Amino acid sequence: MSGALESNRVAQAYLFYGPEGVGKSKMAEVLMRRLVCRAPELDEPCGACPDCRMFEAGTHPDVHRVGNPDDKSLGIDAVRRLQGVLSYTPYGRTHVTYVAPADRLTLQAANAFLKTLEEPPGRAVFILVSAYPERIPPTVLSRCVRIPFRHLSSEEIIGSLGTMGYMGPEVRTAAAFAEGNLAKAVELVSGAWSPQVRDEVISLAKRARSLGTVEVAALAQEMASRAVLEERLRMLAAWYRDLLMWLETADEVLVVNADRLSEIRSAAQGYSARELVQIITRIENALQRLEGNGNPRLIAEVLLLGLAAR
Amino acid sequence: MRFTTTKDNLLTGISTVQRAVALKSPLPTLSGILLELTEGRLKLTGTNLDLCITCEVTIDQAQWQPGSIVLPARYLSEIVRRLPDGPVHFLADLSSFTASLRYGAPNTAGRNQAKLNGMSAGDFQMLPSLTPKVELELDAAMFRDCIRQVVYAAGQDDLRPLFTGVLLEIVDQELRTVATDTHRLAMRRAEVPGLEAQLTNIIVPAKGLGELARILSAADSGNVQIVMAENYVSFRVGSVQLLSRLIDGQYPDYRQVIPTSYKSRISRIDSQMLAQAVERAGILSRDDSPIVSLKFQGDFLLVSADSQAGSVMEEIPAECDGDQAEITFNTSYILDALRGAAFSLKDESVSLEFHGSLGPLVIRPHANGDYLALVLPVRLS
Numbered sequence: 001m002s003g004a005l006e007s008n009r010v011a012q013a014y015l016f017y018g019p020e021g022v023g024k025s026k027m028a029e030v031l032m033r034r035l036v037c038r039a040p041e042l043d044e045p046c047g048a049c050p051d052c053r054m055f056e057a058g059t060h061p062d063v064h065r066v067g068n069p070d071d072k073s074l075g076i077d078a079v080r081r082l083q084g085v086l087s088y089t090p091y092g093r094t095h096v097t098y099v100a101p102a103d104r105l106t107l108q109a110a111n112a113f114l115k116t117l118e119e120p121p122g123r124a125v126f127i128l129v130s131a132y133p134e135r136i137p138p139t140v141l142s143r144c145v146r147i148p149f150r151h152l153s154s155e156e157i158i159g160s161l162g163t164m165g166y167m168g169p170e171v172r173t174a175a176a177f178a179e180g181n182l183a184k185a186v187e188l189v190s191g192a193w194s195p196q197v198r199d200e201v202i203s204l205a206k207r208a209r210s211l212g213t214v215e216v217a218a219l220a221q222e223m224a225s226r227a228v229l230e231e232r233l234r235m236l237a238a239w240y241r242d243l244l245m246w247l248e249t250a251d252e253v254l255v256v257n258a259d260r261l262s263e264i265r266s267a268a269q270g271y272s273a274r275e276l277v278q279i280i281t282r283i284e285n286a287l288q289r290l291e292g293n294g295n296p297r298l299i300a301e302v303l304l305l306g307l308a309a310r
Numbered sequence: 311m312r313f314t315t316t317k318d319n320l321l322t323g324i325s326t327v328q329r330a331v332a333l334k335s336p337l338p339t340l341s342g343i344l345l346e347l348t349e350g351r352l353k354l355t356g357t358n359l360d361l362c363i364t365c366e367v368t369i370d371q372a373q374w375q376p377g378s379i380v381l382p383a384r385y386l387s388e389i390v391r392r393l394p395d396g397p398v399h400f401l402a403d404l405s406s407f408t409a410s411l412r413y414g415a416p417n418t419a420g421r422n423q424a425k426l427n428g429m430s431a432g433d434f435q436m437l438p439s440l441t442p443k444v445e446l447e448l449d450a451a452m453f454r455d456c457i458r459q460v461v462y463a464a465g466q467d468d469l470r471p472l473f474t475g476v477l478l479e480i481v482d483q484e485l486r487t488v489a490t491d492t493h494r495l496a497m498r499r500a501e502v503p504g505l506e507a508q509l510t511n512i513i514v515p516a517k518g519l520g521e522l523a524r525i526l527s528a529a530d531s532g533n534v535q536i537v538m539a540e541n542y543v544s545f546r547v548g549s550v551q552l553l554s555r556l557i558d559g560q561y562p563d564y565r566q567v568i569p570t571s572y573k574s575r576i577s578r579i580d581s582q583m584l585a586q587a588v589e590r591a592g593i594l595s596r597d598d599s600p601i602v603s604l605k606f607q608g609d610f611l612l613v614s615a616d617s618q619a620g621s622v623m624e625e626i627p628a629e630c631d632g633d634q635a636e637i638t639f640n641t642s643y644i645l646d647a648l649r650g651a652a653f654s655l656k657d658e659s660v661s662l663e664f665h666g667s668l669g670p671l672v673i674r675p676h677a678n679g680d681y682l683a684l685v686l687p688v689r690l691s
Contacts, residue, residue: 054435059337061359080469087471088515089556091359091539092438122473122558170375 002043005034011145013126014119015102017133018149021183025100027149028127032096035125036060051092061091066099075100075110079116087121095124102128103135110137117143151180156177161189170195176256179240201235206267208307216308220300229296230287233303237283243268244276282306311377311402314370317393317413320400323354323367324387326528326550331383332358339433342380345402345409346431350374356383359555362437363457363525366549368683370397377404378431383504389424402428413555415553421583437553440539442633444510448485450534450547454526456487457519459498459650464516465491475513475557476582478543480505483521488564489516490635495564496650496683512538515563517552546643567683571673572663574632578676579611581660583626585648591622592641600641600690604662605672606634607673611662615641638688647673647683 004010014031016024033055037045045052054060064082067074086095099105105113117126117140128144130136152160159177160182166189167175178185204219211219211270223229238256245254252261271279286303289297290296324343332340335358344355350371355364379402390398393413400411407428414422457476465473470492477488483505488497522545526534529547537544545552592600595615605612610625652659654675663672673683 028616050435050438059435084468084471087557087559088360091555120558270607 005031005040005043010035010125012120012124013128013144014285015128015130015136015141015144015146017135017146017147019151019180020131021178021181021185022149022152023182024129024131024149028100028129029099031127031167032063032098035094035096036062036092038092060274062093062095064095064097066097067101069101069107071101071104074105074109076106076112079105079109079112083112083116086116086124089122090124091214095122095125096127097122097124097126099126101132102140103132105136105140107137110140114139114143124156152182153180155181156213161185172258173256177234185254197231198257199236200233202239202257202263205236205239206263208304211304212309213305216301216304219304220297224297226290226296229300233283233287233290237280237287240276240279240283243271244273247271247273247276279307311379311404311409312343312375312400313347313352314373314397315352315367317390317395317398319367319369319399320398321387322394322445323352323365323388324383324390326361326365326525327354327356328383328387329356329524330358330361330363330552333384338433339380340435341383342429342434343383343386344378344380344434344436345400345433346378347374347376348378349376355434357437357553359435359437360515361521361555362553363521364553377402379404379407379409379428380431381409381426381428385426389426390486400572400626404432429679440542440544440553442537442539442563444480445536446480446485446502446505447535448500448502450526450529450532453485453522453534453536453587454664455525455560456485456498456652457526457659457682459653460487460489460496461516461519461523462489462646462650463491463494463496463683464489467491471557472513472561474517475515475561476519477511477561478511479511481511483615488561490564490567491639493686494566494647496566496647497682498654498691499565499680501680510538511561512543513557513559514543514554515557517573518552520529522554525552529641544649560592568682569663569665569670572672573666573669574606574630574634574664576606576611576628577629578659578661579626579628580654581648581651581658581675584611584613584660585645586625587613587624588644588648589640591624592645593598594620594622595641599688601638602641602644603636603638604634605636606630606632632664634664635667637664637671638690639671640688641687643685644671644673647685651681652684654678 016028032039033045033052034043036051036055038044038049038051052059057248064085066078066082082097133141154175157178158171158206161171171189174185174188177188187285223232241256242264246264252258255261255264257264282303286299289299327343330400331343335341340358346353352367352369353364354367355362399412400409408425409428409667410423410425412423439515461476464476473491479486483502485502486497526547528611532548535546541556543554543556588602591602591613592615594617595601596617602613602615609627609630611628612625614623615621656678657676659676661674661676668687670684670686
């Protein structure tokens with residue numbers, strides 16, 4: 001990327017793809033800012049010229065953003081509007097268009113976008129961002145230079161959280177839960193992380209075998225919302241994974257819930273490795289069904305009954 | 311920042327630049343007018359980032375202090391419009407971004423005042439300075455006609471942005487302006503002696519040119535200086551400068567659609583009579599889009615229209631050449647074209663060239679080759 005910028009060989013269209021929260025949008029922002037900057041130094045924007053200031057204020061007339069993170073779909077109207085503004089000569093050096101999430105473009109919108117993407121009327125750079133590139137039509141994909149972003153390792157996340165000033169044992173736990181997603185780790189560590197919920201989940205796991213049907217129904221009712229259930233399922237999976245890890249290796253570095261070591265030690269005694277693998281598989285299945293738009297309450301009931309009836 | 315001027319001077323400046331102000335812009339400073347005072351010259355600027363108009367305003371050279379501030383365009387213009395005639399004293403506090411206008415009879419000792427809360431001039435977004443590619447100077451009145459004669463034909467459809475612009479082309483010591491919305495086309499040619507032979511063409515948004523025509527009409531005489539740069543074109547006339555972004559792309563080759571021959575022709579017909587007849591006929595045509603039929607009959611052109619409401623039938627004496635069955639046209643297209651031709655008329659008459667029932671009608675001023683309007687007929691099922 002730096003090389004392309006320094007030698008002034010920036011491609012016309014980029015696709016940044018990879019899992020959520022690993023820095024795709026961040027990278028796009030940096031690139032856009034560098035592209036509109038009037039006096040860049042190699043790959044760095046100067047930060048002082050009017051263009052940089054306007055970019056910072058979010059008012060640069062050459063920067064066009066299509067889509068919001070919450071948009072269910074990006075329709076053809078958005079593309080048409082974009083084509084309208086791109087037909088004018090840029091205010092400064094070049095038009096810069098940011099499309100995210102690019103996988104939400106409807107088929108019609110994507111088709112309308114093709115020509116602009118390949119042959120914009122004037123100088124223009126397109127940056128598409130997506131966590132699900134397989135959902136983008138191949139005709140769009142083939143017109144972009146594809147730049148992959150990968151999951152971050154726990155160590156990288158802990159390091160990044162450290163530079164942001166987050167310290168302490170919860171950093172480690174958050175990093176483990178975040179599954180390579182820095183944005184999620186920050187969210188977890190900066191407040192969304194509730195030790196209370198984890199306590200509840202762990203206590204639930206500990207009595208999972210003795211749950212009665214009535215109790216299961218009540219618990220499932222509590223978890224009837226998608227977000228709540230997903231969070232709990234992930235915590236539950238992490239807990240059983242810890243038990244398995246402990247059982248197999250007895251190495252405390254590999255444990256996610258490092259602060260609950262003594263409980264893990266005692267709980268692990270009650271399971272065999274095979275049982276734990278089965279339980280984790282069940283939870284994974286539940287997560288998959290949840291993502292596949294299953295009924296959260298039903299998924300919770302089936303899982304908990306499964307854990308109890310073992 | 312401080313200056314004294316008259317209400318009229320200030321109002322003229324404000325109403326000139328206000329045309330470019332984006333009143334509904336999400337950027338607060340863009341809904342304002344920038345006032346800059348340096349070296350005894352007061353400059354007002356309004357812009358929506360596509361179009362930027364600046365105007366210099368005469369001020370009393372006896373007392374002034376430099377400075378710059380952005381004031382909300384709407385309030386500023388509404389207040390100044392309603393000020394009593396006479397001197398206006400302007401005083402701005404550049405630390406709190408407020409400006410006060412003092413006015414009224416001298417014996418009130420400047421106690422009558424309006425205070426406006428403004429914004430920092432530093433936040434005002436200017437269009438960047440130009441790197442000129444082509445510079446030329448033309449007669450302002452002539453250039454105004456070049457715009458007015460074609461700008462009506464430009465399209466309104468934002469989905470086809472290319473056609474919302476007007477092509478400015480320099481070719482063979484000639485300046486050409488061309489506009490089309492694909493249903494009609496207008497072209498004006500102006501010979502400019504001494505114009506460099508290099509071929510240049512830019513597409514300027516019709517909106518900006520419309521504003522320019524207005525400015526050129528207000529300026530009585532003189533020249534307009536045109537500077538073409540990579541992204542922008544600048545027009546300067548008197549104390550006013552208009553800067554517009556350009557439309558990117560390749561303008562379709564208009565020469566291909568202008569026919570070189572004709573099937574039948576009226577070499578001469580009174581433009582005024584034709585326009586009036588078409589206008590009258592349009593009234594008694596279909597409501598949604600008025601249409602009118604044209605047909606040759608001996609030495610007359612028959613103009614007719616009919617609908618449930620009634621019908622109109624008129625004969626206009628004309629020098630007809632060839633045979634022409636009935637062809638139907640959109641009334642307003644014909645009227646626009648005749649109005650465009652009116653600026654180039656030498657003897658109040660035009661010539662009409664027909665190309666069959668589906669081919670275009672070409673309207674030219676009689677005995678003057680510098681203008682041409684082309685209108686496609688309406689296809690009746």
